[in-house]
Every structure is written in structure tokens, then in C-alpha cells.
Amino acid sequence: MQFEGQLAQAHCQHPFAVLGPQFNGTNTFVQYWQPGAQAVEVVDAASAESLGSLAPANSDGLFNGVIEGLSSSSAYQLKVTTDEGESLVTDSYQFQAEAYHAVHFIDHEPQNLYRQAGAQRITLERDGFHAEAIRFAVFAPNASAVSVIGDFNSWDGRYHPMQKTDMGYWVLVVPGLTEGTRYKYQVKDANGHQLPHKADPLGFYAEQYPSHASLIYDHERYEWQDAKWLEKAAKQNKYQTPMSVYEVHLGSWKRPGNPEQRYLSYRELAEELVAYVTEMGYTHIELLPVSEFPFDGSWGYQPVGLFAPTSRFGSPDDFKFFVDTCHQNDIGVIIDWVPAHFPEDGHGLARFDGSHVYEYADPRRGWHPDWNSCIYDFGKDTVRQFLVANALYWLEHFHVDGLRVDAVASMLYLDYSREDGEWIPNVHGGNENLEAISLLKWMNEEVYRHFPHAMTIAEESTSFPKVSRPVFDGGLGFGFKWNMGWMHDSLHYISKDPAYRTYHHSEMTFSMVYAFDENFVLPISHDEVVHGKGSLIGKMPGDEWQQAANHRCYAAFMYGHPGKKLNFMGNEIGQSSEWNHDASVDWRLLDFEKHQGIQRLYRDLNHLYKALPALHQIDHEPAGFDWIDLHNHEQSVFSFVRHSLNGTQQVYVISNMTPTPRENFRLGVQQPGEYQLVLNTDDSVYWGSGAATPQQCEAEPVPWNHQPYSINVNLPPLATLFIVFNKE
Template structure:
């Protein structure tokens, strides 16, 4: 071991940084900790800083010093922060490095940098010195982003796993890079009419099969698909094409890999010390200690980082329910009650509120979205009225009911009519997104199409009806890749989607329907403007359980854009089916999921119908319609 030159008089950390870090409110640690190429006393090199309060020795090892544990020791600051730092001359961007730690309890570790901007491609585990310089060209998007991301704007989200959307078959089925993905994904999403793309976690993760939900690099996009600048280019490209970007982010747990955050300095530094709070039984991972101010600063900084440095438009926060409840997935006796004896994780609740309040205050125009699967109240209400402060929340109840209903043989659906109607009772209690996500097409659940009952024609008709119903239901929309054309196989992260299915007309029909649904939503404020308000929805009739038919109105704030939606969820066409409508005039049929071009039977209403002065359903006018089998109809009122 040969000690080489380290300069200790230089620091990026101010007294204010240390105060905020230890208070748990520092939101930009990525500017202070980690590895930063700088010039000191006329010498170029890298400033390193790492939080390891229970270490007795910390050095930087890397390809620049032969991984010599004694070559470049760091110095512990004297302010009690537990931060070790030092400037190492001549180290350059691209250099590989880790931290070598001796701990008070006799352990020796080699750890990756918790704030590294780039990591070696897995299964290698070294961090990489990197600069994040990039010339963004998305100024026009950033100007209009507050309007495009507003709650009264259309949100039509295409959920994507980057490693399996498409691959390169002529090159060993390798991944597409971020830069290769950019034009292909942007062109497809734009053609399909989606407004936003949501990426399963891109943050560095050691196990590809975790889909990114076992994160080690909370400040680094995975190197599987390219460099940080390559990922910036992908987001930049999507923005220039008018497409918003949502990133999945996982502050709920992290993997136990030896090079990562777990047992970082010989103590449970980032995670809870008590095993009953520390270990997540579902994912065999560790849970962040939300009571530690430094951990809160770390997570708050990570969230800010992706929204600020990578121009992400929204974060979808994974597994919020597991953060809120101390007994989540735990048996009696396997969890620790809070100080009041309850099962709520008070520290996590406080952190979530802090996170949302901080992000919305600092970064106008962004959104946060909760994947929260329980009936926890006020998830999307502001923190100042006792809410958690999220902008939106996934509606898992709607998803479960809808898929349960549509998977049933239509002959039995009349006995489960409440699965269609119940969601409206609570539809406006939160700002809901309706998700048909990746979680519903893996682990033996089958694809959306394969869940549908009946022969192949009925399966496709049922899927089209599901989409027609979903796009008309209050709430923003999310669909996982492959669902938009009716992939037969359930999703496999090791393979590309089955794009060859688009050679077949029935799959083309589903894709065309989704494209038309997206277009119709964007053209009709009644289908998005009041998604979160009772004023945007009104039942016409939800009592016809015998025929499995529901009908309702969607309205905008002006009252000028009025749509009538009629859904027939049996394979029997209904002729002369009368429904009440509120106004005289012509109601144009703007969508029919049974149209021939979608693969349907072609039953319809010849482009629309003029309302008759025949009172029905308590309304002064009515339409006498033909309802297609397993079909959903949209009518737009066009005036008297």
C-alpha cells in the first residue's frame, strides 16, 4: 500500500449543506456528495465525498490506483456529519472507483458510491466518475409543460420497459440503446396518440429480472442501454416530439447486494435497525429508515435529481402502501407498532408529505403519482389539509374490478354488475389514473387478451370493449406496452414484444381502436377536463344488470362538449334500445368498438341519431339505438 497525494483543504460542502443534510431537508446532495470532476489549485482531478459515520477508515480505490486500498484515503470532517472527503488529482471522468471502508465493528467493505452518476454495466459493480453536461433542446416543451401536465389535461400514458419493448434480432436480440430507442419510440407513441411515456425504473439495478425495482443507483440511469447523456437524449427527443416522460422511482426498499446501500458502514445506515421494520418479506429487500434526517435528504435529493437534471415530468412512486403500513405483508408479531400502538409508519408518512411539498414547490409543472393499493384517505389532497400531497394515484380498485368482470363469461356478468358501477362511488375521492400495467400481464396472469373469455372473435371483442369502457370512464389512462394491439403471450422481460402480430388484421384492429380512442380523448374535453370532478360524469342508466348494459354522460366545464357512452357487455346485439338524453339535436356516433375496421361485426347507428322528444330515464329526450354485441358506443352531441 502506497499513500498518494490527496488534498484535504478543498470541500464542496458548506456549513449550510451540513445543516440541511442533518436536518433532513437537503434536496441537492448530488451537487455535494459523490464524485465531482473539478480543478483545485490549478490541478484537475475529482473531489470525493461519502457519508459513512461509523467507519474508522475510508479510501477511494479504482482503476487509477490499481485498486490500492491505502493509496487515496479520505478525511473525516470534524463537524460530526459523518462525511469523508478529499480531492484526488489526475483522476478523470470515466475512471472506475469504489469506496473501501473499515468499520468500528471490524468489517471491511468495498462499496459503490451511493451518489454515483454512472455505474459499470451489470454484473460488474464499480461506480464511474462522470460529468452530466448536456445541451438540452426541449425549451418549447418546458414552457408548456405546466399545461400539458395539469390535472385538467389529457393523460394517455404508454408504460414501457426499455429492455423488452423492442430488441435487435440480427444482433443476438440485444437491447436497443437509449439513442436507438429515441426516434423509434417517439414516432410510435406520437402515431398512437399517447401523451406520456412511463418508464419502468431506469435507475441502475444489479438484477435485470427485477425490472429496475431493486435499485442500487439512485442517481444513475442503468448503463445497460448507454450513458447518462444518452438517456438525457431520449427524454430530450421525446419532449421535442411533444411527449411527456414519467419515471418510476422506488423509495420504498432497496436490495441487499453487498456493493450497495445495505449495511453500508458496518451498521444499518440507510435501513432500519430493527429487523421487523428493516426487512421486506415480499421483495427480500431492505426498507429505508425514514426517521433518519440524512436518509430523508438522500431520497429527497434523488427525486429532485431526476426531475431537475433529467427533465422528467413526473415520478410514479412505487409501493407506497408498503411505506405507509408497518404491518404490510407481515404476520401478527412480525411488526412493530408506532408510538400510539397503530400500524401506520409515522416516519414514512411525514417523509412522503415532505417529499411532495418540496417537489411541487421547487419544480413547477411536475407531477407525483402514487402506486397506492389501499383505501388510505386523502392521498392526492394537499399536505396542508392533512393529505399525502400526491398529484395523482393509481386506481387499483377499478383495475381489479374491471379485469375480474371482463374475465367472466358474459352469461354470468349480470350477477357481477356492481363491479362495473361501484367504481363511480369513489371515482372522485382521489385524482385517479386507471392502470392496466405491467403487473397485470406477468407471473402467470396472462396477457390482457388471454384473460378475455370466449372464442378468438369474442376475446378480441371483449378486449376492445374493455378499452372503450376504460377510455370513457373518469380518470387518466395507462396501458402497458403490447396491450395496445392485443399481445397473446404474457410479457417476458427477456424478449421483445411480438410485433409480428401486427401482420394480422384482428391485432391491427385493436391497435387502430386504441389510436382512435386516444385521438377522441384529446379532441373532446368532456373525456379529460373534469376527470376528477362529479361535474364531469352523470349516469343515464346503471340498473340494466339483466342485459349487462350501462350508459352515462361525460361533460366538460363549458357544457358544450357532451358525450353519451353506451356499453353492451354481452355478445347479443340489442335493437331499439332506448336511452334518455338531456338535450334535443343530433348525437353523432364518433366511436363504435364493433366497427368492421376494428375487427367487429359492424353493428351500429349509421353515423348517429337525432334525439326524439320521447321522455325516458327521467329525461325529456331519448335515442333509440342499435347496440352492437360486446360493444361500446360514443356519441357526441352536435346541437339542435
């Protein structure tokens, strides 16, 4: 028979047509396949009574026979004898309806994908029979055969051929598998050629090198303790609350051992990192990608298992514990999400069934020249659902508070990093990737529809309009956008010798021309301290003291400037070396007063930023900001005022970007009354010069800087001051 050869060669597309029970009145024909089996007896699954034996149909392991009294509402098991002895097996091929249930309504809502596909734990119920099972479903529309393989069948594709459905999914129920069981898919392309064993694209847990196997995981087991956080987050206005983000690469924040030999686990990070972030006053932790990735050197930006938190640091439950602990300590969690590209590792998504299932087929659209990786086909319904489902998955199952979307510009433009002739225009002849734009809009709409307390943040480096405006207003729908322009301009300015800053003054003021076009986050991210760019403090000119002073002055200017804040780990201690993903932050520097002072400044900035409404309540509207003097290029002094929402508080920010102290510096102010100095980055506790600076002063009716009043202050060298006025 033809199907016998197909089974023996692991090339059977429709095993339900030939295996399992075929009902015909009171007599049921049962056919069972197990290579190496010597004898097979059928028993009632509920009563364990023998129902008869199956006879060998060939010498390869095919058995069949007529079994009386077996109905579609009952279940049977098989006593199988092999060289290794006798075992009791629950036949997968009697559960056709349960297997097909995986694709019921799978395309109706994005969430259905991770709720129905992959390896789902289900309960089988028949007359008097109750058993736990795993339902497998994998999308491989152009494969000629797919088998699920794993520890349970010696990784032999002949044992568990899957059934192909009309939707392109392959399905099968395998009873008796337990959590932690390793598995993959054996896939053959349209011509019958076997591909590298594939990890589950919907796998919830993944093993590390060399197997890269998927592991069965139950999402329902973990018991969350963050209800208070979620209730609080649901009531907050994200745009009017403080957001100071500590960006972290989990593999190099701290490396125990001598030499540094291992990673901290998620549970160790839940203790040490959360305690540190709490003390430092940050409101959020942003994690470089935690979706499973094979290559350490990609930092997670070459993900393969989008639905699995990397097992480098522990299990999915351990990652949930980390997020849970953050929430219980009033810290939000943002993860980097990478829908822009994926690597072509053999066990991953690339040419998944021998064809371009997930990526564009044409390399002018499907291959990324910057990262030598594949680009998702943003126009395919199945790929669009895959990506949107993944965004929702992290919010639903891991309670993360936000997704920072990497490399958005590379998605928006068809000619991104391509020369003429290397890209294909859209249907209108333009360079916009209309399919990617549509996908991003849909993703944002779904995120805010299902998780209104969450946020999406775009890393978008061009002037694409309305990135952080609602879709109904013609925008992409993101909640926030990284302000890459501010970052580039301000870092270019601060790296100049103070003697030349007078000629670059506009680089620090230009950001206010567009500051309210988007809901901005000010990022000093990992990208600015790697690939030869040096550390943040290393960008600063001058001797050791001036470098530290410039660093402190710039940090406070950033905290005063409109926009939410993000700083990469190590910036807050003035790490002198460039970031190395294989080494820890250089915590030994805290043995020195200079680095202690920088760390203390960042801690004080975070706590002040949260305590002073004027610094965070009106970040995204012109009403929250006024220049006092933006034209003082001769002295390289910048001064502006921030306003609170109710108008009762003002914070004046004055930055002296030269090493020249300026005594009796007159500054225009808007209100009469007393003004309080609350931060001076030159204070000796920050390793500053400690130059005398009055803590309080009274406004005088002397018009200055186009303001009706003014105060006299002493501006220390290379320093930023925060001066607060409260109407009360």
C-alpha cells in the first residue's frame, strides 16, 4: 500500500486517513503505526479491559484489525511490545477532532495564534476517560510532510506524522507529554527534501545551544502578585507622570565570578537589579530583547524564538517572577521588541518549510543589508497576525508594561540602507513600505485596545510624520518616540571643547523647534556607548575633573529638558570604558569619589524628577516650557523654565557649559517671591568644586530676559542648576 511507504519514510500528509480508528457501525477498524513494535493489544482506556489485538500488516511496524464495541465517544489505549518491553500508549490518531480544534477561528483574532497554535496543554475527555495531552499546531503551508519529534519518540520523524489542514497548519495531539519535554518539527519541503529540524515558531520555552529545542510550557501555572500595580497603571496618564528608564542588558549588568564567569538569573536579578533601580529612583527598566536568540553578540536583536523569554537566565516562570517583583516595587518593565528582521539560523523561521513562509521572497525586500538577516513579509496575513499576536503575547502572559520597537525606520522605508536598483518602489512609485506602515498601525491599535495601560515606543530616526499620534489622526499609533535628533545634536555639542561651543549653540536649542511634534523620550542608549563610540563620560572634553563636570552638567540638562528619560546602564556611574556585552558594568569604579559623585547625582536627579511636577507633568505640550534665554551663545549658558500642570510650580534650569564661573549672573523670572536652589551639579557631594552658590534668593522687580522679574545667581563652572518657585 502506498501509505505504508509514506509512513516508513516520514512522508505522510494525512495520517488521520490511515491511522487510528475508522468507524463502521459496531465494528471499528483500528490501524496503528510504531516502528519496532512486535505486538499490539487494544484496551479500553476507562476500564483497562482488553478489546482485542491488532495483527501486523507488515514488518515495518504497521498493525491493524477490527475492534468490536469501540465508539467515537470512547477512548482506547495500546499495550505495545518492543525489544525494550511492554508499554501503554494512548493513540494520538483517535483524537482527530481535538487536533483540528487548533485551527478553529485561529485567524479571527491575533491572540488566537498563541492560544491555539504551538504546543498547547489540553485535557482529553471521553466516556470514563480523562487525560492530559499536548496539542501541536505549526504553520508550514508548502511542506510535503511534518512530524513532531522529541525525547518522547527518540527524535524519529516516523513516529508522529502530523495532519495537514486546509489552512496550511499541521496538527496532532500527543497524550501523556509533560511540561519541560523537548520537541521540534521535522519538516520536508515541497520536493520531499528534509530541512534542518525546526524549533516551534510559537514555542514558549527554548533550550540553548546546541539543541535549540523547544520545551513544553504551561502558562497557567504562575500565580501573579501584581494586582495593585496593574490597578494603579490603569489609572495613570502616562504622559503626565514621570518616566525615567534604566536600560539594561541582562547578560552584562553584573557578572559574578572571578573572572566574570556567569550570568545572573532572572530570580537573582529580581533581587539585585530591582533593589538597585529602586534605590536609584528609576521608574522603569527597559530590557534589551529577551526573546530567545542564538547569538550572544547580537544582544538579542537577532531573535529566533519570539514567544520565548531567553532561557540564558532561567525559565519563563522565572522571567514572570522578575516582572512581578518589579511591579511589587513600583517599577515598570519595558522590553525591546524586534519585528524588523530575524536571522537565518537553520532551526528558525527562515525558509521554514523550504519556501519563504515568513520573509519576503525577493531579496530586495526580504534581506537586510545592515544586519545580514531576513525581513518579515509585512503584507502576508499570516505574518501580520504572527507579529501582532507576539506583541499582545508579552503584554498578556508576562505583564510587561511597554514595547520599545526596534529599527522602525528600517521598516518604514523600502530603500533603507539600499542603493538605486537595490529596492522595489511601492505601488505609487514611492519608497514607503505601505505594508509595514499598515502593520505598525494595526499592532498599535490592538495593543491599546486590549491593554490601554501599556505603551509602545518607536525607535525611529527620521522625520516620518506623526509616529506617536493616534491612527485615527493619521499617525502610526505609537505612544512615544525616541528623540534621536536631540540625542545626536546634544552629544555632538557636549563633545566639543567649551571654547568652541559658542559656534554650536543652536545644536542645544534646535530640539525645541520640534519638541512637541511627537511624544518624545530622550535616549542615551546602548547604541551610544558601543562600536567605537566610547563611554558617555569618555565623550566629554577636558581633564578628568572637566570630563566629570561636563557629564554631570549634561545629565541634569537632560533631566530638565522636555521628554521622558532613558539612560543605559553604566552611564549613571560614569563608566569610563565602552560597553562590552561579555563583561559586567565596572562596579569597581564606585571605590572612587568621582564615580560615587556621578552615581549620587543620577540618584538625586531621578528622585527630584519624580518629586517636582513641573519636570514631568507637561512634557509633550508647549505650555510646559518657556525659554528664558536661548541666545546666550557668547557665554554658552542655556536657561529655561518648566511648568507644572496646575501652574503652581516652576523649575528654572540653567546650564553653564563652560569652565568659567559666573558670579552675580542675572536671570529673568516670571513671578515675584522666593526661589529655592534644589540641585547644583557642581556640589562637592557630586565631586564638584563646591563653589559657593546661595540656596535661596528673592526675585527683584528688575526686568530681565524679557521677564518682569529677575534673580541673581552664581553659576559654577560646567554646571547645571535647578531652581524651584512654588506659588504656595
